[in-house]
Amino acid sequence: MLEVAMPGGTAARLPGFLWPEATRAQHQSGGRGGRGAMVVITPEREDTANAFYDRWHRLRRCERPFRVDNFGLRVNNELVAIATSASTVSRTVTDTIMRTNTVELARIASTPRHRHSTRALLRLYRMFLAQTWPCWPIDAVISYGLAGARGGQMYKFDGWTFLRTCPRSGGGGTYSRPSAANQFGDGKKSLWGWSYSDVPLHTHDWRHAPKQQRQRAAAQPATDRTCVSRDSQLLLL
Numbered sequence: 001m002l003e004v005a006m007p008g009g010t011a012a013r014l015p016g017f018l019w020p021e022a023t024r025a026q027h028q029s030g031g032r033g034g035r036g037a038m039v040v041i042t043p044e045r046e047d048t049a050n051a052f053y054d055r056w057h058r059l060r061r062c063e064r065p066f067r068v069d070n071f072g073l074r075v076n077n078e079l080v081a082i083a084t085s086a087s088t089v090s091r092t093v094t095d096t097i098m099r100t101n102t103v104e105l106a107r108i109a110s111t112p113r114h115r116h117s118t119r120a121l122l123r124l125y126r127m128f129l130a131q132t133w134p135c136w137p138i139d140a141v142i143s144y145g146l147a148g149a150r151g152g153q154m155y156k157f158d159g160w161t162f163l164r165t166c167p168r169s170g171g172g173g174t175y176s177r178p179s180a181a182n183q184f185g186d187g188k189k190s191l192w193g194w195s196y197s198d199v200p201l202h203t204h205d206w207r208h209a210p211k212q213q214r215q216r217a218a219a220q221p222a223t224d225r226t227c228v229s230r231d232s233q234l235l236l237l
Contacts (some may be wrong), residue, residue, distance in 0.1 A: 019120040044070040077079040081110035094202040105143035106158040139199040145190040155192040
């Protein structure tokens with residue numbers, strides 16, 4: 001097992017196969033979370049996270065206009081991976097999952113030397129970190145796998161539910177510019193989700209007619225709560 005120190009003084013234990021190198025180093029150091037291989041989750045500044053993504057993520061920095069929370073995974077104080085929570089770009093994700101009851105894993109990346117740390121951080125994020133989103137209670141977390149990448153396999157390995165394949169984005173809506181993901185492969189992304197409540201990720205019919213379901217949901221009166229700043233202020237729109 002791999003022991004990870006979490007924010008707030010708690011600890012999490014992960015199966016060693018998620019990150020064999022760190023698990024082996026931790027055991028060789030003489031104990032769980034031993035001094036020679038201390039593995040911790042730390043909050044990270046936005047400039048630190050963006051510099052990391054500029055170097056190690058294909059989409060580069062995360063520039064969402066609303067709140068973002070960055071979580072670093074460190075080994076002996078070396079930053080080896082980062083995950084970022086953000087509010088969703090689209091007001092409607094599925095016919096049951098909206099911006100106001102979900103959070104998006106907007107970025108996750110690791111250094112090549114610690115590439116297996118991505119799997120460990122994804123597990124920690126799903127189990128603990130996503131649910132620390134402060135702007136509203138969440139029923140689910142979502143994330144996108146890029147075209148031409150193995151990101152989809154990463155979510156599948158971690159137990160997430162595949163929701164749909166998303167076509168190239170031409171902009172409009174919340175953002176006016178086209179998605180940076182368009183430049184990879186055919187531009188199609190895979191959408192994945194994980195539920196924390198009895199609210200389903202979608203209804204039975206939604207998979208068969210996603211466009212119509214989204215159109216009906218979008219036609220409902222806008223009652224979204226949007227986290228409009230990085231200091232947790234909420235504004236009803």
